[in-house]
Amino acid sequence: MGIKIKNKRKLILGMLTLAMFVVASFSFYNSPAFAEDSADDVKDSIDSIEKKLEKEQAAKAKLEAELAQIQNSVYSTQAQIDKTRALIKESEANISRMEEDVKQLGEKIDFQKEILKNLIQEVYMRKTEPILSMAIFKGDFSKVFGRVDSLLSMEEKILQIAQEVRETKEKVEAEQEKIAQAKEDHEKLLENKVVQQYALLADRAETQDDIEDKEAVIVKLREKLADLQSDLATLTGKSFDAKDIREAVEFASDHTDVPEGVLYGFLGAETHFNANTGQCTYDEVEDAAMKNYSKLLKISKNWQASIDKLEERRDIFEDIVDDLGYSKKKKVSCTPRCDLKISGKTWSCTNGGYIGQGGAMGVAQFMSDVWRYGYEADIRKITGHKTPDPWSLTDGVLAMALKLEKAGANSSKESVIKKASINYLGTFNQSYYNNIIYWSKNYKLIFD
Numbered sequence: 001m002g003i004k005i006k007n008k009r010k011l012i013l014g015m016l017t018l019a020m021f022v023v024a025s026f027s028f029y030n031s032p033a034f035a036e037d038s039a040d041d042v043k044d045s046i047d048s049i050e051k052k053l054e055k056e057q058a059a060k061a062k063l064e065a066e067l068a069q070i071q072n073s074v075y076s077t078q079a080q081i082d083k084t085r086a087l088i089k090e091s092e093a094n095i096s097r098m099e100e101d102v103k104q105l106g107e108k109i110d111f112q113k114e115i116l117k118n119l120i121q122e123v124y125m126r127k128t129e130p131i132l133s134m135a136i137f138k139g140d141f142s143k144v145f146g147r148v149d150s151l152l153s154m155e156e157k158i159l160q161i162a163q164e165v166r167e168t169k170e171k172v173e174a175e176q177e178k179i180a181q182a183k184e185d186h187e188k189l190l191e192n193k194v195v196q197q198y199a200l201l202a203d204r205a206e207t208q209d210d211i212e213d214k215e216a217v218i219v220k221l222r223e224k225l226a227d228l229q230s231d232l233a234t235l236t237g238k239s240f241d242a243k244d245i246r247e248a249v250e251f252a253s254d255h256t257d258v259p260e261g262v263l264y265g266f267l268g269a270e271t272h273f274n275a276n277t278g279q280c281t282y283d284e285v286e287d288a289a290m291k292n293y294s295k296l297l298k299i300s301k302n303w304q305a306s307i308d309k310l311e312e313r314r315d316i317f318e319d320i321v322d323d324l325g326y327s328k329k330k331k332v333s334c335t336p337r338c339d340l341k342i343s344g345k346t347w348s349c350t351n352g353g354y355i356g357q358g359g360a361m362g363v364a365q366f367m368s369d370v371w372r373y374g375y376e377a378d379i380r381k382i383t384g385h386k387t388p389d390p391w392s393l394t395d396g397v398l399a400m401a402l403k404l405e406k407a408g409a410n411s412s413k414e415s416v417i418k419k420a421s422i423n424y425l426g427t428f429n430q431s432y433y434n435n436i437i438y439w440s441k442n443y444k445l446i447f448d
Contacts, residue, residue, distance in 0.1 A: 265440030363396025
């Protein structure tokens with residue numbers, strides 16, 4: 001009995017120890033320090049996935065360009081094949097015509113030969129009776145010489161006919177040989193083009209398979225990226241409600257000509273549906289931008305305008321967050337990274353980045369001056385909100401819709417979306433455009 005009680009005590013003590021360990025572990029993993037470390041790890045993973053995604057999208061774009069070139073070659077080769085076949089057909093028709101001409105010429109030659117035979121016989125007969133001719137004409141030499149002239153004329157006629165027969169025969173034979181050679185050349189060309197076409201079609205099929213493989217990889221990377229961004233949103237307290245997003249998109253679409261799918265596409269590409277509206281304070285934005293601007297200013301005073309714009313935007317940003325009751329440390333988009341290299345009067349970003357400045361705010365990622373002077377009044381008029389908020393789903397998505405409406409994004413055609421993406425971003429970026437297209441077609445994934 002004592003042993004059993006002792007064992008029970010050990011069991012209870014063990015369970016209490018385990019429970020304390022679990023509670024302690026849970027508290028540790030949910031502590032601010034761990035959450036911050038986890039968020040940093042997720043950010044690193046997101047950065048890695050985004051780089052892989054960009055690389056795969058670039059590879060896919062390259063394959064698509066190659067496919068377009070192959071397709072153009074296929075079209076060109078097919079046109080050459082069709083043209084060569086037409087030439088062969090024309091040659092065959094010419095050969096048939098020449099064969100008919102040869103047949104008719106043969107009949108003509110036979111006829112001329114018969115005439116020639118008769119003329120030769122007549123000449124022979126006339127040449128064998130010169131004395132008889134003298135007796136017949138009784139010393140009339142004019143008649144005799146007239147007969148001789150006639151004889152000479154006949155000889156000339158004989159020679160002329162013989163020459164015509166020979167020339168006609170040579171001409172027909174040369175033409176036949178020429179056409180036959182052309183037909184042979186066309187047949188060889190056709191054979192080569194057909195072989196080339198088969199190779200091009202094989203390349204096209206292989207390239208299409210490669211593109212499909214890349215697309216599959218891109219889809220998986222996007223899914224992984226979406227999961228990571230969702231994890232980051234949870235860790236940083238920026239999670240979103242799909243219902244709120246749907247309502248904001250429907251509201252914005254109802255008040256503009258922009259289709260819902262297009263709004264979802266841009267919303268996914270810009271902030272992953274409000275999950276990532278910025279990771280930097282304006283101090284960090286300014287420090288990063290000025291690091292490069294100060295260097296560039298030494299090679300061109302034109303960069304002063306960018307510095308002035310940066311300072312102007314900071315002042316407007318501080319006014320906006322002050323009006324909304326937010327901290328001046330409210331997060332905005334970070335300044336693009338550029339590992340600047342300057343050589344004389346030229347410069348480049350060695351990391352493949354670009355010179356720019358962060359500071360884009362909220363859902364629609366608008367710069368402070370664009371928000372205040374370009375859209376605040378229109379948003380206020382539609383929503384009735386006294387102070388429109390860039391970080392509000394309703395205000396932010398509406399601002400996005402208004403900008404896209406101005407850019408002519410009134411349909412889901414890819415050509416329309418491409419033009420709108422250039423207007424929204426300020427330049428064309430294949431990865432950005434691909435993300436818009438993807439989310440415009442697959443936005444229902446966020447509601448699953």
